Amino acid sequence: MLQEESDLAADWRGIAKEDDTVTGTGNLVLAGRSRRLLLDLVRPYRKQAVLTFVLILLDNAAKVSLPLFVAYGLDHGISQGRQGNWAPMVHTVVGFVAVTVCSGVTTFCFLRASGSLSQRVLFDLRVRAFQHTQKLSVAFHEKYTSGKVVTRLTSDIEALQELLEGALNEAFGAILSVVTIAILLVWLDPMLASIVLLGFVPLVLVTRWAQRRQRAGYRRTRGAIARVVVQFVEAMSGMRAVQAFRREARNQEVLGTEDAEYQRATTTAIRGIGDYVGLSNFIGKLTTVIVLLVGAWQVMEGNLAIGVLAAYLLYLDQFYGPLDELAQVFNSYQSAAAALEKISGVLEEEPSVAEPADPRSLEKATGAVRMDQVWFGYHDICVLPEFDLDIPAGQVVALVGATGAGKSTLAKLLTRFYDPSGGTITLDGVDLRRLVDAELRRHVVMVTQEAYLFSGTIADNIRLGRPDATDAEVAAAARAVGLDVFVDQLPDGYATDVRTRGGRLSAGQRQLVAFARVFLADPAVIVLDEATSSLDIPGERQVQHALETLLRDRTAVIIAHRLSTVAIADRVLVLDGGRIVEDGAPRELIAGQGRFAGLHAAWRDSLV
Incomplete structure (x- = not known):
């Protein structure tokens, strides 16, 4: 019994060593390996990926044009309507409704196309991972426990699924919105745009700090959940021995230790994203207040139209709203990136017993x-x-x-x-x-x-x-x-x-x-x-x-x-x-x- 516990402890130490946070050059290698795997999975569906990208471009164009109709209606529709010319206001309303309908249609089509694409990618990944683990030699399976293999094929792929099915869609839309709106803000008023862009400096610093912190945290969570699954699999597979030798209390103790580590790692990661969201929101709201004050002063001085200020404030809401979405996406991305590193690591394992380069045929063996x-x-x-x-x-x-x-x-x-x-x-x-x-x-x-x-x-x-x-x-x-x-x-x-x-x-x-x-x-x-x-x-x-x-x-x-x-x-x-x-x-x-x-x-x- 003592030998069994010693072997189990050694196995967990091996898992812990493998799942340790990688820093420096190792980070770049792992990140590059994960990106190569993801691109390789998407490559067979290039046409569908391009269609999905076109749809999100159209959806983004429709959404960012809405404040322009508001600005046109306030500055031209109302003033022309007072003079009896309702054409500008009609054009504003019709354009606003048409763009809204277009945005709804493109969003619907985009979500269906991206959902189909993500499911195909995940299906291919599951099949590839399962086929590859079956091809790996007995030596691999003797050192890499079945619990870790199960984690790679379930929990880790689920983390990637969360990113592909929801978070990644939001990320594409958010990035396009931020870039497009930044251009429009400069076009509408360069001075106000400079205030917004200055607010980006602390935002970038906060993002970089959070990225490093979250990457380490989610690597810890992937390693911790692997150890929890290993304990579950071993306990369930050896239930006769567990009950025969009254090992329930010991198993509960070990599981409690591993589960507590998973809880701590996950809590740390969640606190990290909370810190990031709070700081980014503070920077965004502070920038909006400054823009409102400077913009109001310009309107009072006659240097800025009220419709342009209204559009500017609407754009700022759309500008920092996607940043909040990106913060949430960032949470899913770090978890999925850590999971993809683990999966890609298994896929890069080579069988120690390889197929022959120059095979010989043996039609009927006698058995010598x-x-x-x-x-x-x-x-x-x-x-x-x-x-x-x-x-x-x-x-x-x-x-x-x-x-x-x-x-x-x-x-x-x-x-x-x-x-x-x-x-x-x-x-x-x-x-x-x-x-x-x-x-x-x-x-x-x-x-x-x-x-x-x-x-x-x-x-x-x-x-x-x-x-x-x-x-x-x-x-x-x-x-x-x-x-x-x-x-x-x-x-x-x-x-x-x-x-x-x-x-x-x-x-x-x-x-x-x-x-x-x-x-x-x-x-x-x-x-x-x-x-x-x-x-x-x-x-x-x-x-x-x-x-x-x-x-x-x-x-x-x-x-x-x-x-x-x-x-x-x-x-x-x-x-x-x-x-x-x-x-x-x-x-x-x-x-x-x-x-x-x-x-x-x-x-x-x-x-x-």
């Missing part, structure tokens, strides 16, 4: 396996030092040894979940690194201690290795390993839903489904990693019979602590420190005085 001068290590710790092994086609080899002897590492190398650090592993004389992954998986299959079943029917799970198999072929595979006796008793037969992770079936039944899956796939080489260690004696006997059928005429490597499984092997290898210390037929080794004979004697005594 050879390891020549193979060595392998984890993090500079050598596990297999210059390992040599020759397994003829059709031979069943059992690997025996203490924990840490290198058995599971050998299995991962044979199935190419890892590549050796040196030497070669061949199948029928072809280096495994020369076989494309799909072909390798067709010829070499691994069955683990936990026979993983996916949600769906028994037939669906048996078809995993051959999706095009017929119902008759599925039934034949089940019959070959003895699964049909159990399935025939079910009301829905092979259409029975196994539920999440095969929870409807016992451990032995799940293992038989896994064996039927392998039998149907018909590989040349089978690697069994502790495939019977979790079974009771009756279940083990049933699986043993299925194993004999499954392994007939196939090359197999069996890793087992239970020596009853070893009895069906043609050859036994005893490993110690990544080296073969004994090699021979089971009966020969049992009759001798070596390690396997001692292990077998101890196992036999345990059955008495």
Whole structure:
């Protein structure tokens, strides 16, 4: 239990290190990486993006022209109307209504177009991220917990969705409004415009300060929520162990710590945006008061028309209103930018086991396996030092040894979940690194201690290795390993839903489904990693019979602590420190005085 907590703590420390705030040059790299990813996602929809931009230009033009009609009506419509000429006022009203209708139509079209565009981009991102994580090697998934992957595909994409679906639309409109109105303010009255532009100096300084502060805050929130999700996923996945060892209080304590950090990080980010909004509003209102005072003085002096002052004040409201919107957008942008950095980081991960540049084809494998001068290590710790092994086609080899002897590492190398650090592993004389992954998986299959079943029917799970198999072929595979006796008793037969992770079936039944899956796939080489260690004696006997059928005429490597499984092997290898210390037929080794004979004697005594 202490070891489990230590490993979990180490994992969280690794996550915390990865999610630490990046500063300096790292900021620029991450920001650039995020922008490249976003542009790459939008590129296939360039035409729709251009249409969306045109619509927002038209919408912006309609909105910023409204105060000009007000100014024209006040300065010309009223004075001409007093003289009996109502044409200017009619033109003002008709123009105002027409522009308002145009603004409504363009806003409607823009929101529909931008919503469609954002959904397509998000869909592509989800698909790309999911496909990429599936392609990444086992080494990645062993260090990058499933909880963090879930966070990347849910919480982080939701942050980006909030930006694309609402905030980004507001940002485009706000930026265009600010630029357009700034030009109009200069055109209407340069002196008043100089006052407005002077107010921009402290506003820019405040924005830069808030940007740096918010970026760091939202990076903290993305890292904190990842740790919260990791704790949720691990607790839910290991609920049996949690309840069996009464770990609820400890889990609550750990979750409370991580959730409190997420709360603090989010609160800091919200306070930051509050400070920014408050300061920007203060600067905007102060500038408006100064413009009103100076403008009123100019009107009284006869240097400025009242309609122009009215339009100017309306424009100022439109000018600082978008700045308030930008402040809110800024909040969403910082959160989405931090999320996009995390997603782009996953997408830039490269598989440690790469597809071959010059692949070889192996149409029909016989199953001859050879390891020549193979060595392998984890993090500079050598596990297999210059390992040599020759397994003829059709031979069943059992690997025996203490924990840490290198058995599971050998299995991962044979199935190419890892590549050796040196030497070669061949199948029928072809280096495994020369076989494309799909072909390798067709010829070499691994069955683990936990026979993983996916949600769906028994037939669906048996078809995993051959999706095009017929119902008759599925039934034949089940019959070959003895699964049909159990399935025939079910009301829905092979259409029975196994539920999440095969929870409807016992451990032995799940293992038989896994064996039927392998039998149907018909590989040349089978690697069994502790495939019977979790079974009771009756279940083990049933699986043993299925194993004999499954392994007939196939090359197999069996890793087992239970020596009853070893009895069906043609050859036994005893490993110690990544080296073969004994090699021979089971009966020969049992009759001798070596390690396997001692292990077998101890196992036999345990059955008495």
